[in-house]
Amino acid sequence: KQEVTQIPAALSVPEGENLVLNCSFTDSAIYNLQWFRQDPGKGLTSLLLIQSSQREQTSGRLNASLDKSSGRSTLYIAASQPGDSATYLCAVKHMEYGNKLVFGAGTILRVKS
Amino acid sequence: DAGVIQSPRHEVTEMGQEVTLRCKPISGHDYLFWYRQTMMRGLELLIYFNNNVPIDDSGMPEDRFSAKMPNASFSTLKIQPSEPRDSAVYFCASSLHNEQFFGPGTRLTVL
Numbered sequence: 001k002q003e004v005t006q007i008p009a010a011l012s013v014p015e016g017e018n019l020v021l022n023c024s025f026t027d028s029a030i031y032n033l034q035w036f037r038q039d040p041g042k043g044l045t046s047l048l049l050i051q052s053s054q055r056e057q058t059s060g061r062l063n064a065s066l067d068k069s070s071g072r073s074t075l076y077i078a079a080s081q082p083g084d085s086a087t088y089l090c091a092v093k094h095m096e097y098g099n100k101l102v103f104g105a106g107t108i109l110r111v112k113s
Numbered sequence: 114d115a116g117v118i119q120s121p122r123h124e125v126t127e128m129g130q131e132v133t134l135r136c137k138p139i140s141g142h143d144y145l146f147w148y149r150q151t152m153m154r155g156l157e158l159l160i161y162f163n164n165n166v167p168i169d170d171s172g173m174p175e176d177r178f179s180a181k182m183p184n185a186s187f188s189t190l191k192i193q194p195s196e197p198r199d200s201a202v203y204f205c206a207s208s209l210h211n212e213q214f215f216g217p218g219t220r221l222t223v224l
Binding site: 031032034036041042043044045046049051089091093098099100101103104105106 | 117144146155156158161163168169204206208211212213214215216217218220
């Protein structure tokens with residue numbers, strides 16, 4: 001059974017700091033990995049999607065990397081801003097589980113001004 | 114596009130009542146997913162459809178839950194009868210290829 005773990009569970013940083021959020025998964029036979037952002041009381045917003053054949057994806061100040069063989073992904077946020085405060089979730093689509101996503105519990109990020 | 118639309122946004126009901134949640138996926142998307150999110154269990158997939166056909170309902174907790182997708186632009190998730198432990202945020206999501214797009218969710222409270 002695929003399990004997804006996110007570390008740390010919560011993170012508080014001062015504005016301007018570069019930071020890394022970690023995601024690990026137990027079964028490396030994934031089809032893709034997706035990073036989401038969730039603001040309090042809101043739905044999930046897709047940030048980045050990395051296919052299993054890719055090593056990284058970038059969007060603005062965000063960069064996500066994927067090391068499938070070691071079962072790890074990192075989300076790098078450059079020059080963090082208070083507006084980045086949210087919960088960040090990663091989810092993997094496993095090759096044998098059809099079109100399902102398995103989610104991690106998320107990292108709660110707070111960027112202090 | 115307006116994105117995935119869900120209604121109602123909030124629902125408060127009493128135990129034993131029937132609850133119907135509604136979802137309109139993004140036009141052109143061929144997959145539709147229903148998720149439930151709680152503090153204790155995080156995000157759980159309940160059921161998903163492909164081209165209006167249910168593909169996997171193994172996440173549906175019990176027979177009290179049912180979902181339908183009568184056409185490509187509408188889906189419902191019904192709970193009958195509702196119980197307090199069903200209180201959660203229910204999300205609908207849709208996708209065309211790989212990336213899933215989520216609606217704003219319905220916050221359900223069963224008293």
